[in-house]
Amino acid sequence: MTGAPHPIASPLLEARALERRFGSRWALRGVSLSVSPLQCHLVVGPNGAGKTTLLRLLAGLARPSAGSVQLLGAPLSADAASRRSVGLLSHQSHLYDDLTAFENVEFAARLYGLPEPAKAARVRLETLGLAEVADQPLRRLSRGMVQRVAVARAFLHDPKVLLVDEPFTGLDPESARRVSILLDAEMMGGCGVVLVSHDVHEAWSVVTHVHVLVGGALVSSRKRGPVETAEAFLQEYRSLLRG
Amino acid sequence: MADLFRAALAIAIKDIRVEGRSRTALISAVTFAALVLVIFNFARDPGALPKSALAPSVLWITFTFAAVIALNRSFALEKENAALDGLLLAPVSRSAVFLGKYLANLAFVFVVLAVTLPLFVLFFDVGFEGGLPGILAAAVLATLGFVAVGTVFAAITVRTRFADLMLPLLLFPFLMPPVTWAVQITTRLLSGRPVGEILGWLRLLALYDVVFVTLSLLLFPLLMDE
Numbered sequence: 365m366t367g368a369p370h371p372i373a374s375p376l377l378e379a380r381a382l383e384r385r386f387g388s389r390w391a392l393r394g395v396s397l398s399v400s401p402l403q404c405h406l407v408v409g410p411n412g413a414g415k416t417t418l419l420r421l422l423a424g425l426a427r428p429s430a431g432s433v434q435l436l437g438a439p440l441s442a443d444a445a446s447r448r449s450v451g452l453l454s455h456q457s458h459l460y461d462d463l464t465a466f467e468n469v470e471f472a473a474r475l476y477g478l479p480e481p482a483k484a485a486r487v488r489l490e491t492l493g494l495a496e497v498a499d500q501p502l503r504r505l506s507r508g509m510v511q512r513v514a515v516a517r518a519f520l521h522d523p524k525v526l527l528v529d530e531p532f533t534g535l536d537p538e539s540a541r542r543v544s545i546l547l548d549a550e551m552m553g554g555c556g557v558v559l560v561s562h563d564v565h566e567a568w569s570v571v572t573h574v575h576v577l578v579g580g581a582l583v584s585s586r587k588r589g590p591v592e593t594a595e596a597f598l599q600e601y602r603s604l605l606r607g
Numbered sequence: 608m609a610d611l612f613r614a615a616l617a618i619a620i621k622d623i624r625v626e627g628r629s630r631t632a633l634i635s636a637v638t639f640a641a642l643v644l645v646i647f648n649f650a651r652d653p654g655a656l657p658k659s660a661l662a663p664s665v666l667w668i669t670f671t672f673a674a675v676i677a678l679n680r681s682f683a684l685e686k687e688n689a690a691l692d693g694l695l696l697a698p699v700s701r702s703a704v705f706l707g708k709y710l711a712n713l714a715f716v717f718v719v720l721a722v723t724l725p726l727f728v729l730f731f732d733v734g735f736e737g738g739l740p741g742i743l744a745a746a747v748l749a750t751l752g753f754v755a756v757g758t759v760f761a762a763i764t765v766r767t768r769f770a771d772l773m774l775p776l777l778l779f780p781f782l783m784p785p786v787t788w789a790v791q792i793t794t795r796l797l798s799g800r801p802v803g804e805i806l807g808w809l810r811l812l813a814l815y816d817v818v819f820v821t822l823s824l825l826l827f828p829l830l831m832d833e
Contacts, residue, residue: 425692427832448698458693460684462628474617475697477610
């Protein structure tokens with residue numbers, strides 16, 4: 365998955381002129397984004413640029429002050445069922461420390477109405493190499509294992525759109541590589557991904573589009589070049605920041 | 608509708624399981640209730656005030672304050688690891704989230720009641736003399752209403768910096784009617800008055816429940832949107 369040409373498909377997720385204000389402060393201004401199957405959109409920007417706010421709006425966790433988000437052609441949050449098509453993997457795990465890895469994933473399976481939630485949870489944990497620690501409380505697991513349980517939870521319901529926020533933070537190289545492989549596998553299965561990460565090198569193998577967000581606005585938004593390297597993109601990014 | 612109850616039940620079971628592991632809220636609430644009862648028992652001038660005059664108020668103040676400790680925990684546990692976002696992302700209605708939290712909170716508060724009531728009998732040496740069913744009815748009706756209000760306020764205050772302080776400040780004004788009515792019921796039953804005298808208070812408690820459970824169900828989804 366390295367910038368090869370992709371078939372044109374109708375967008376899974378389309379954000380149009382998204383704006384979000386917190387009081388008098390603009391967190392996002394006029395952000396538009398269109399994500400189709402097999403695409404991974406990398407969003408980079410300095411701290412406070414609005415990256416996490418963007419993901420929250422795309423996930424339906426927050427409402428835009430203006431603009432709209434269309435998911436599979438329908439407005440997001442029109443009904444609870446529309447959220448079934450979205451998976452959010454955040455640097456926050458969305459897990460309960462007092463439950464076991466299995467209980468956490470099984471709970472998510474029940475919320476998503478999967479048939480045989482216990483079986484679905486076991487299978488997903490096994491796929492991620494967590495079968496042996498499935499019945500351990502989450503608080504006893506390493507940061508890398510917790511992140512894998514979070515992946516199991518976020519991707520359990522086979523979402524069409526994955527929103528991923530700093531997935532490599534605090535992970536050792538091996539765990540970070542596993543997360544990259546998982547993202548790649550989900551994309552190859554037909555997903556569209558929006559990835560927010562400071563770790564451009566780690567993410568680069570799956571990226572198809574790049575966006576630079578500064579002060580709540582997209583200052584650059586384009587396809588990744590077929591032979592473009594992460595370092596070349598970072599140089600462009602730094603020059604954009606310098607202004 | 609079946610989906611709503613399925614999701615609500617899953618959330619309630621999860622909350623009870625988490626509390627079963629940590630026991631943070633229950634141990635705090637039960638310890639608090641026992642300490643308050645002990646303090647009221649020994650810090651009273653026996654010559655100035657008979658136990659029977661003080662007992663109904665002590666029971667209800669102890670019970671409701673202890674319940675607030677349990678309510679505080681219900682959304683605090685969703686704050687860890689931003690678990691609340693995980694709940695809100697799921698394809699379940701916000702009403703299901705409210706119902707799940709409400710059911711779990713009811714279970715916790717009834718456990719607090721189950722511990723408080725025997726301690727109250729022990730410390731205050733009261734004889735229910737046939738009044739126990741009436742007191743339990745008052746407890747159940749009062750709990751159904753104030754736990755609904757408490758669940759909504761716990762969801763609001765968890766996003767504030769001083770959640771532990773804010774919840775009692777917001778909730779206590781709404782606790783005054785059911786607690787006052789429950790005290791009236793308990794006073795009459797402990798002094799051997801006929802059950803007919805408390806029916807009016809029980810109806811008021813039931814009305815409070817209908818109004819506030821309905822309002823909570825309607826308002827909660829609006830409060831969850833950023």
